[in-house]
Structures are given as structure tokens and as C-alpha cells.
Amino acid sequence: MTKTYAVLAAFLLTIFVLVPVTISATGRWDLYYTLTSVALLSIGAAGVWLTFYIGRINIGQGAYALMGGYVSAVLMTQAGFSFWATLPLAGIFCAAISVLIGLPILRLRGVYFAMITLVLTEVTRLTALALSITNGAKGITSIPLPGELSIFGLTLIPDFSTMDSPKPAFYLLAVTLMVLTYLVLWRIVNSRLGHLCRSLQQNEELSASIGVNTAYLRVLAYAISSFFGGLAGAVFVAISQSIYPSSFAVTDSVNFMLYCFVGGLGYVGGPILGTFLLYFGWDLLSAAKEYQLLIYSSAMIALMLVLPNGVLSLFDRKGRRK
Amino acid sequence: MEQILANGLYLGAQYALIALGLTLIFSLMNVLNFAHGQMYVFGGFVTYTVVAQWGLPFVLGLIASAIILAVMGALIEVFLFRPVIRKSKRDESTMLLAAGIAFFLDAVILLLFGEKQRGVPKIVNGVFNWDMRIIMPYDRILILALAIAMIAGFIALMQYTKAGRAMRALAQDRVAAQLMGVDVDRYSMIGFALGAMLAGLVGGLLVTITGINLGMGGPTSIKAFMMIMIGGAGVISGAIAGGFILGMMESVGLTLLAAYGDITYLVIFASLMVFLAFRPQGLMGKPWG
Structure with a gap:
């Protein structure tokens, strides 16, 4: 257990202290954007991971990221909300929608659920194109940067637009949210709720037969998952200051799922590692130009052949040999 | 109305032809083939290369698409899916593999x-016109006839040949089929090859009409998923029904809903959700596939 805490402390030290120090020392400011994206995507992937935890393959996280982004953008530009207020609202909106959608579709299993969530992503994009509040294909642009957040006159977070560069601030915001998300996830997994979710993953009929309210549990897990998706989408909008129907498409939904797979489905930290490896790998491979996708996909296939249970299963195997 | x-x-x-290949692979291997749309695009490009660039007859193009895609499908099954299915703890791992293959085919x-968008010149000229009620170019009618013939051929293959019987047995119960002496590995390979071949053939057929481009893979896969959800995954009759139902809904929707903008797929999806709430396994699927 102490070893786990040591790893956790080292991880927190790295992301909050070492990374900003290294970046300001080397002057690689572009890394902030990459790392912020990794942190945000891993928040979305955390949601997907939770739906995997109840035994459902979720390829619809892009839909909720898009919804969350639009909720935040519309509230900020048309209703004059502050960014900090829209952040939880975006999450709650997505959670509410996911309850409505989830009630019928969570009865589906396996490939059926996977397929319908994939279709959901495409339909969300089409909805964003068709509605007038989302401004169709033109999207919503020139969204203001997050303003100041204060409680009783005490400034907690300064106005982002007054900073020299909002990049480090966004980075800190994203990693803080990521750490919080994974704390919540870790807490869920190691609680009564987590045990019940595991029982759903193993055998839904059996757990229903001993009195577990499976319908309630899976909707709850799906709502939490979508909350994370909406959160990630809202912050993404704040960073890019714009949103279009194509901001999150089917590819993004598939990617969220892949991040979980690559990291390993049996480990809470899996999605973070998976997101980091795949996103960074993709970024590094841009040097290969037209062969980028070829190398990336070959690496993914090779990874699957060598480690079909995720990268973190490497440690798993070592532990068993001892 | 007749036109619609x-x-x-x-x-x-x-659509039914595309869904057939997908559902065949799913029923045999329990693999959701994300790369199906890409295989379809690949088949289209093979036909384009043979017909438009080498100047050979269209039939040869179709045959080339079928052979190349069948070989590709067999290789993918033997060298990629088989080892992963054997080693992995969870069935879902094959989805990552399938998605990886989809990206890989896109890259290739x-x-x-x-x-670029590619197409081949029309194979038959002229337009069929029945009293201004149905207007349809002859090449579309030819493609329709070919597609229906292929569906019929596929059903005959599954019903009356030894390989077809073996594959149906596999789909029903893998272990039982193995105990009865069916060579599971061999027929999984043949099934995958057949599924990929069907995707390639549709690509080859459609390149003559709509043309083909790189971006068509993903949306095609999504449509195929919708079809097998309507009909029920892993059931051949369901795939055919799903394909025709989606085709009809699209055709009717595009005409009736044109006034409200591009919402046909929105409506289709909403009705699909309602439908699945009542019948999660689709029209003809077994419960929980």
C-alpha cells in the first residue's frame, strides 16, 4: 500500500511541479497544449472506462464531449454565464441526457450497445448541424476565456485573459480536473458501488437475482461516465475558444475507447497511460508525414498482438511470477 | 411513390450486401468488424484500378476486388484475430484490433x-423510364440485379453447401460444432474471407455509380451497424431485412423530410432507439446475440 502512495506522490509531483519547471527551463511551450489535451482526453476516457467496468463497450463518449462543449459555449455566449458555472452545468446536462438515452439503450449488451453508442456520436453531430442554437456548420466562435473565480471577494483563480499566456493555467486546470476525476473513479471502484459494478460486469442476471438493482446501477454508471465526457468537452471549448459540429466525431469516440484498451481495462490508471501513449505517439509520429497513420496503426495492432490486456498488464505478469 | x-x-x-458480410463475421467470430467500411472502399479502389486505369472489362474488376479482399480477410483472420482471441482476457479486445485494422487500411x-474521389465510366448507357413514374438509369438497374443475384447466391451457398452448413453450425454453437468434427479454424478463416469479399464486391459495384473516396469507410461501417441492429446481429435473414429497411427508410425520409432539412438520420436513429427499447435483439436476433 505504501508503494502505491509513493507512486501516486511521484505522479502528482511530476505533473504539478516537474512538468511546468521542465517546460519553462527548456522553452518547449507547445508541450503544454499536448499535455493539456492528454489530461482532458483522459477525463473523457475515465468515463468510458467506467462503462467498461459495468461490462458495456461505450463508443459514444464523443457525443457527450460535443454536447458538453455546446452547453458551455451556448451558456457563455448567449446567456452570459461565467465559464466556471458552465463547467458543472455542462456535466450535469450530459448526465441528464445520458439518463434519458441510457434507460432504453443500456438494456442492450455487448456489440449491440457498442454499435448504438457509435451511432449516437454520429447523430449528435447531425443534431448540432441541424439545430439553430448551435449555429449549424458555422459553429460557435470567439468564446471568451475563463474569467476570474472568487468566493466572498477572495480571488481563487485569476482572469485567464489577464495572463501573459493562458497555456500554463489551462494545463493546471486540466491536470487538476484529471486528478479529481481519477480520485472519484478510484473511490467508486473501491466502494460498495464498485463491487456492485463488478458483479454487473461478470454476470448481470446473477447479480439481479440476488437483489442488485441492475437497471439503476447501470444508468448511474453511465450518467457519471457522461458527466466526465461533458466536463472534458467544456474545457476543450474554453481552450480552443470555438466549437463546431465536427469538433468531436466518430474517430474521437473510437479513440476514447482505444485509450482505455491500450492502458488496460483492469486498472484505474489505465486510461491515463493509454491516452498519454497514443496521443503522444501520434504527435511524435507527425515527423513521418504521410506514413504517420500507417506506423501508428501498425504499432497499435502490434501492441494488441503482444499485450492484448493492455500495457499495464506488464506489471501484472511480473507480480504473479514472484 | 413508385420512384421512392x-x-x-x-x-x-x-446495404443488405454490406450488412451480410458484417453479420457473417460477427456470427462466426463474435468480432465487430470496424474495418468493414474500409474493406468496402478498398474493393471499390481495386475495381477502379482494374477498370479505369488498366482498361479491362468491369467483370474482371469485380473478380479482382473479390479475390484481393478475400485473401486480405483470410490473412487478417489467421494472423491477427486468431492469436488475439486466444490470448486476450476479454472479448472486447478484438474491437481495438478491428479499429486498428480500420486505421491501417485507411493508411494503406x-x-x-x-x-481523390474516383469513379469509373458508366458500364451501360440509357435511362429506363416507365411513364414518368419510375425513372432509373440502366446501370443502376444492372447493379440492383447483380446485388440481388449475389444475395441469392450467398443464401444458396450458406444453405446448400458443406462449407455453408459448417459456418451455420459454427454460428449456432462453436463448441458443439467443434465436437461434431467441424474444423473451426478453417471455417472461421473462410467465413472472414467471405465477409471481406462481400464488402469488396459492393465496393466494386458502387464505384460505377457513386464513385469512391477515402472518407467513405467510416460512415459505411456506421450504416452497416445500424442495419444489423435493426435486423439482429449474427442472423443472415436479419441482415437482409435490416439492409432493405434502412434503404427504404432513407429513401422515404429523404423525400418526405426534405422540407425540414437534413434530419433523415436523426429521425431514423430516434425510431431505432424506440424500436430497440422494445426489442433489444432486433427483428430476428437471438436474445443477447
């Missing part, structure tokens, strides 16, 4: 054929 039905029939026949198509 004819269009729906024409779309449905193509981009490198081999480029990103």
Missing part, C-alpha cells in the same frame, strides 16, 4: 490510391 420505392429497393440491395488506401 424503387430507390429504396436499389439502396436496400446494396491513402498511400496506394490517394485521397
Whole structure:
């Protein structure tokens, strides 16, 4: 257990202290954007991971990221909300929608659920194109940067637009949210709720037969998952200051799922590692130009052949040999 | 009205062929083939290369698409899916593999054929006109006839040949089929090859009408998923029904809902959700596939 805490402390030290120090020392400011994206995507992937935890393959996280982004953008530009207020609202909106959608579709299993969530992503994009509040294909642009957040006159977070560069601030915001998300996830997994979710993953009929309210549990897990998706989408909008129907498409939904797979489905930290490896790998491979996708996909296939249970299963195997 | 039905029939026949390949692979291996749309695009490009660039007859192009895709499918099954299914703890791992293959095929198509929209010249000229009620170019009618013939051929293959019987047995119960002496590995390979071949054939058929481009892979896969959800995954009759139903809905929707903008797929999806709430396994699927 102490070893786990040591790893956790080292991880927190790295992301909050070492990374900003290294970046300001080397002057690689572009890394902030990459790392912020990794942190945000891993928040979305955390949601997907939770739906995997109840035994459902979720390829619809892009839909909720898009919804969350639009909720935040519309509230900020048309209703004059502050960014900090829209952040939880975006999450709650997505959670509410996911309850409505989830009630019928969570009865589906396996490939059926996977397929319908994939279709959901495409339909969300089409909805964003068709509605007038989302401004169709033109999207919503020139969204203001997050303003100041204060409680009783005490400034907690300064106005982002007054900073020299909002990049480090966004980075800190994203990693803080990521750490919080994974704390919540870790807490869920190691609680009564987590045990019940595991029982759903193993055998839904059996757990229903001993009195577990499976319908309630899976909707709850799906709502939490979508909350994370909406959160990630809202912050993404704040960073890019714009949103279009194509901001999150089917590819993004598939990617969220892949991040979980690559990291390993049996480990809470899996999605973070998976997101980091795949996103960074993709970024590094841009040097290969037209062969980028070829190398990336070959690496993914090779990874699957060598480690079909995720990268973190490497440690798993070592532990068993001892 | 007749025009709408004819269009729906024409779309449905193509869709059914795509869904057949997907559902065959799913029923045999329990693998959701994300790369199906990319295989379809690949088949289209092979036909384009043979017909438009080498100047050979269209039939040869179709045959080339079928052979190349069948070989590709067999290789993918033997060298990729089989070892992963054997080693992995969870069934879902094959989805990552399938998605990886989809990206890989996208990359290969981009490198081999480029990103431009490609098409081949019309194979038959002229337009069929029945009293201004149904207007349809002859080449579309030819494609429709070919597609229906292929569906019929596929059903005959599954019903009356030894390989077809073996594959149906596999789909029903893998272990039982193995105990009865069916060579599971061999027929999994043949099934995958057949599924990929069907995707390639549809690509080859459609390149003559709509043309083909790199971006068509993903949306095609999504449509195929919708079809097998309507019909029920892993059931051949369901795939055919799903294909024709989606084709009809699209054809009717595009006409009736045109006034409200581009919302046909929105409506289709909403009705699909309601439908699945009552019948999660689709029209003809077994409960929980």
C-alpha cells in the first residue's frame, strides 16, 4: 500500500511541479497544449472506462464531449454565464441526457450497445448541424476565456485573459480536473458501488437475482461516465475558444475507447497511460508525414498482438511470477 | 411513390450486401468488424484500378476486388484475430484490433490510391423510364440485379453447401460444432474471407455509380451497424431485412423530410432507439446475440 502512495506522490509531483519547471527551463511551450489535451482526453476516457467496468463497450463518449462543449459555449455566449458555472452545468446536462438515452439503450449488451453508442456520436453531430442554437456548420466562435473565480471577494483563480499566456493555467486546470476525476473513479471502484459494478460486469442476471438493482446501477454508471465526457468537452471549448459540429466525431469516440484498451481495462490508471501513449505517439509520429497513420496503426495492432490486456498488464505478469 | 420505392429497393440491395458480410463475421467470430467500411472502399479502389486505369472489362474488376479482399480477410483472420482471441482476457479486445485494422487500411488506401474521389465510366448507357413514374438509369438497374443475384447466391451457398452448413453450425454453437468434427479454424478463416469479399464486391459495384473516396469507410461501417441492429446481429435473414429497411427508410425520409432539412438520420436513429427499447435483439436476433 505504501508503494502505491509513493507512486501516486511521484505522479502528482511530476505533473504539478516537474512538468511546468521542465517546460519553462527548456522553452518547449507547445508541450503544454499536448499535455493539456492528454489530461482532458483522459477525463473523457475515465468515463468510458467506467462503462467498461459495468461490462458495456461505450463508443459514444464523443457525443457527450460535443454536447458538453455546446452547453458551455451556448451558456457563455448567449446567456452570459461565467465559464466556471458552465463547467458543472455542462456535466450535469450530459448526465441528464445520458439518463434519458441510457434507460432504453443500456438494456442492450455487448456489440449491440457498442454499435448504438457509435451511432449516437454520429447523430449528435447531425443534431448540432441541424439545430439553430448551435449555429449549424458555422459553429460557435470567439468564446471568451475563463474569467476570474472568487468566493466572498477572495480571488481563487485569476482572469485567464489577464495572463501573459493562458497555456500554463489551462494545463493546471486540466491536470487538476484529471486528478479529481481519477480520485472519484478510484473511490467508486473501491466502494460498495464498485463491487456492485463488478458483479454487473461478470454476470448481470446473477447479480439481479440476488437483489442488485441492475437497471439503476447501470444508468448511474453511465450518467457519471457522461458527466466526465461533458466536463472534458467544456474545457476543450474554453481552450480552443470555438466549437463546431465536427469538433468531436466518430474517430474521437473510437479513440476514447482505444485509450482505455491500450492502458488496460483492469486498472484505474489505465486510461491515463493509454491516452498519454497514443496521443503522444501520434504527435511524435507527425515527423513521418504521410506514413504517420500507417506506423501508428501498425504499432497499435502490434501492441494488441503482444499485450492484448493492455500495457499495464506488464506489471501484472511480473507480480504473479514472484 | 413508385420512384421512392424503387430507390429504396436499389439502396436496400446494396446495404443488405454490406450488412451480410458484417453479420457473417460477427456470427462466426463474435468480432465487430470496424474495418468493414474500409474493406468496402478498398474493393471499390481495386475495381477502379482494374477498370479505369488498366482498361479491362468491369467483370474482371469485380473478380479482382473479390479475390484481393478475400485473401486480405483470410490473412487478417489467421494472423491477427486468431492469436488475439486466444490470448486476450476479454472479448472486447478484438474491437481495438478491428479499429486498428480500420486505421491501417485507411493508411494503406491513402498511400496506394490517394485521397481523390474516383469513379469509373458508366458500364451501360440509357435511362429506363416507365411513364414518368419510375425513372432509373440502366446501370443502376444492372447493379440492383447483380446485388440481388449475389444475395441469392450467398443464401444458396450458406444453405446448400458443406462449407455453408459448417459456418451455420459454427454460428449456432462453436463448441458443439467443434465436437461434431467441424474444423473451426478453417471455417472461421473462410467465413472472414467471405465477409471481406462481400464488402469488396459492393465496393466494386458502387464505384460505377457513386464513385469512391477515402472518407467513405467510416460512415459505411456506421450504416452497416445500424442495419444489423435493426435486423439482429449474427442472423443472415436479419441482415437482409435490416439492409432493405434502412434503404427504404432513407429513401422515404429523404423525400418526405426534405422540407425540414437534413434530419433523415436523426429521425431514423430516434425510431431505432424506440424500436430497440422494445426489442433489444432486433427483428430476428437471438436474445443477447
